[in-house]
Amino acid sequence: MSADSFIECRGVWKSFHRNAVLRGVDLDVERGTTLVILGQSGCGKSVLLKHFVGLLRPDRGSVAVDGEDIGALDRKNLFRIRMRFGMVFQGAALFDSMTVGENVCLALREHTGKSEEEILEIGIRKLRLVGLDGVLDKKPAELSGGMKKRVGIARAIAMDPACVLYDEPTTGLDPIMADTINDLIKKLNDELDITSVVVTHDIQSAYKVADQIAMLHDGAIIFKGTPKEVRKSDNEFIRRFTRGYAAGSVAAG
Amino acid sequence: MEQAFKTIGIAFLGLLQDVGGTVILLGRIARSLKELPRTMKLTLFQMEQIGLGSIPLVLVTSLFVGAVAAVQAAYQFQDYVPMRFLGTVVGKSVILELGPVLTALVVGGRVSASIAAELGTMRVTEQIDAMEMLAIDPVRYLVLPRMVAALIMLPVLTIFSDFLAITGGMVVAKVSIGVSTATFVEGLRLFFYVEDVISGLLKTVAFGGIIALMGCYNGFRTYGGAEGVGRSTMHAVVSSCLLILITNYFLATVLFRIIFYRGT
Numbered sequence: 001m002s003a004d005s006f007i008e009c010r011g012v013w014k015s016f017h018r019n020a021v022l023r024g025v026d027l028d029v030e031r032g033t034t035l036v037i038l039g040q041s042g043c044g045k046s047v048l049l050k051h052f053v054g055l056l057r058p059d060r061g062s063v064a065v066d067g068e069d070i071g072a073l074d075r076k077n078l079f080r081i082r083m084r085f086g087m088v089f090q091g092a093a094l095f096d097s098m099t100v101g102e103n104v105c106l107a108l109r110e111h112t113g114k115s116e117e118e119i120l121e122i123g124i125r126k127l128r129l130v131g132l133d134g135v136l137d138k139k140p141a142e143l144s145g146g147m148k149k150r151v152g153i154a155r156a157i158a159m160d161p162a163c164v165l166y167d168e169p170t171t172g173l174d175p176i177m178a179d180t181i182n183d184l185i186k187k188l189n190d191e192l193d194i195t196s197v198v199v200t201h202d203i204q205s206a207y208k209v210a211d212q213i214a215m216l217h218d219g220a221i222i223f224k225g226t227p228k229e230v231r232k233s234d235n236e237f238i239r240r241f242t243r244g245y246a247a248g249s250v251a252a253g
Numbered sequence: 254m255e256q257a258f259k260t261i262g263i264a265f266l267g268l269l270q271d272v273g274g275t276v277i278l279l280g281r282i283a284r285s286l287k288e289l290p291r292t293m294k295l296t297l298f299q300m301e302q303i304g305l306g307s308i309p310l311v312l313v314t315s316l317f318v319g320a321v322a323a324v325q326a327a328y329q330f331q332d333y334v335p336m337r338f339l340g341t342v343v344g345k346s347v348i349l350e351l352g353p354v355l356t357a358l359v360v361g362g363r364v365s366a367s368i369a370a371e372l373g374t375m376r377v378t379e380q381i382d383a384m385e386m387l388a389i390d391p392v393r394y395l396v397l398p399r400m401v402a403a404l405i406m407l408p409v410l411t412i413f414s415d416f417l418a419i420t421g422g423m424v425v426a427k428v429s430i431g432v433s434t435a436t437f438v439e440g441l442r443l444f445f446y447v448e449d450v451i452s453g454l455l456k457t458v459a460f461g462g463i464i465a466l467m468g469c470y471n472g473f474r475t476y477g478g479a480e481g482v483g484r485s486t487m488h489a490v491v492s493s494c495l496l497i498l499i500t501n502y503f504l505a506t507v508l509f510r511i512i513f514y515r516g517t
């Protein structure tokens with residue numbers, strides 16, 4: 001199993017002040033597959049995702065990417081690892097002082113010696129891939145939420161990463177746009193043959209894109225399996241989560 | 254009682270953390286300095302923002318500060334000091350203190366607030382994380398241009414301010430005090446030392462560094478949404494103003510009591 005893992009988390013703990021968000025997360029992301037991490041809002045999904053690329057460092061435990069422990073790396077080597085990742089942020093996190101084109105092409109301009117024509121051509125190609133045309137000179141503020149998400153995806157894949165991390169790609173979108181994004185994630189995985197991690201609380205989206213689903217609850221992974229196994233699971237929390245009822249948690253809390 | 258100790262303890266730890274964080278940031282800026290050539294375009298843009306953008310503010314501030322300096326000097330002179338020294342006093346006070354310090358305070362308010370608000374917003378909307386993910390060092394891309402621009406533009410703005418303040422004093426001297434321009438300029442040239450100008454400008458280089466550093470440090474460590482951006486902006490302005498005034502005292506001591514000391 002660990003032989004073909006792209007990301008390996010071992011006993012990852014993370015606290016903010018006295019709030020222990022991750023309490024011993026063990027998780028493998030297998031190469032070439034799409035893993036969906038499910039969990040309630042505020043349970044630490046974004047925090048976990050940021051540990052995969054060293055945006056946050058664990059208090060205890062380790063994270064390895066492609067067999068290399070990233071805990072001990074300096075900035076330069078961390079950047080080398082991050083070049084293999086693309087990340088789509090929850091709020092898209094587009095640079096709002098730049099145009100859409102500058103956003104998508106920034107990494108190409110910074111890291112490749114390619115000519116301006118080549119870079120622009122790649123930028124246009126990536127934007128087409130996410131279904132956007134003629135938005136190159138627009139500012140992020142002029143775009144709708146769904147368009148921002150798609151520009152975020154185009155920026156994430158500009159450098160042809162080996163792995164793309166999506167933080168709640170469908171949250172806050174209307175159902176049709178959410179489905180468009182799901183299709184897009186699937187298409188990218190099939191066409192580009194990359195490893196993907198999708199963090200979400202949207203169970204429909206999870207069923208649609210996942211090869212594997214992991215459930216994050218109370219700071220740990222309480223379940224990992226295929227969508228089919230999730231549907232069949234008799235774990236109380238998973239049943240509640242996938243069917244969406246509170247089961248007296250309000251009265252209890 | 255215990256509560257009071259706790260509060261003081263936490264405040265002290267916070268201060269230590271800020272000092273440490275600032276020093277670490279300074280170190281990272283120093284190490285990214287060798288990448289300045291490929292960050293030149295961003296630096297020029299920041300020079301425009303900080304320099305050109307502050308001109309109206311500096312213009313109004315300086316004219317009126319120079320004007321009031323002339324009025325107050327004349328009031329203190331009364332019949333004891335001849336009015337031909339009016340230019341001397343206005344020139345000295347503007348070049349040594351009023352020009353450098355007031356320029357730094359007004360530009361510092363404007364610039365450190367805008368830096369902290371911009372970088373703070375970038376932090377809370379994950380734009381800084383996004384930059385890290387593109388393997389671009391935010392210190393090099395965001396902090397370095399602002400730092401270099403502030404270091405260069407503060408002395409430039411101060412020269413501009415010195416001229417305007419002296420002009421303001423000169424106009425008031427002629428119009429409402431009755432000291433002719435020729436007399437004023439004559440006074441100005443009396444006891445005019447180049448060291449004064451140099452030391453005034455040297456101070457502003459330090460002030461420029463303080464302004465950019467406080468703006469960037471507070472922007473970077475922002476957390477907690479819009480409220481956090483507001484808090485960081487306030488901290489940036491307050492800390493840069495206080496540090497400017499404190500640093501000014503120490504630099505004045507070093508420059509005028511040690512380096513350029515003329516007494517016995």
Ligand SMILES: Nc1ncnc2c1ncn2[C@@H]1O[C@H](COP(=O)(O)OP(=O)(O)O)[C@@H](O)[C@H]1O
Nearest residue numbers: 016021039040041042043044045046047048476
């Ligand atoms: N930088 C931070 N500082 C303090 N607390 C944080 C920070 N980042 C996340 N948290 C806390 O960690 C918890 C999990 O957050 P997050 O991972 O964003 O949840 P989600 O699963 O909705 O993505 C929340 O309680 C949040 O308040």
Ligand SMILES: [Mg+2]
Nearest residue numbers: 045046090168
């Ligand atoms: Mg989140």
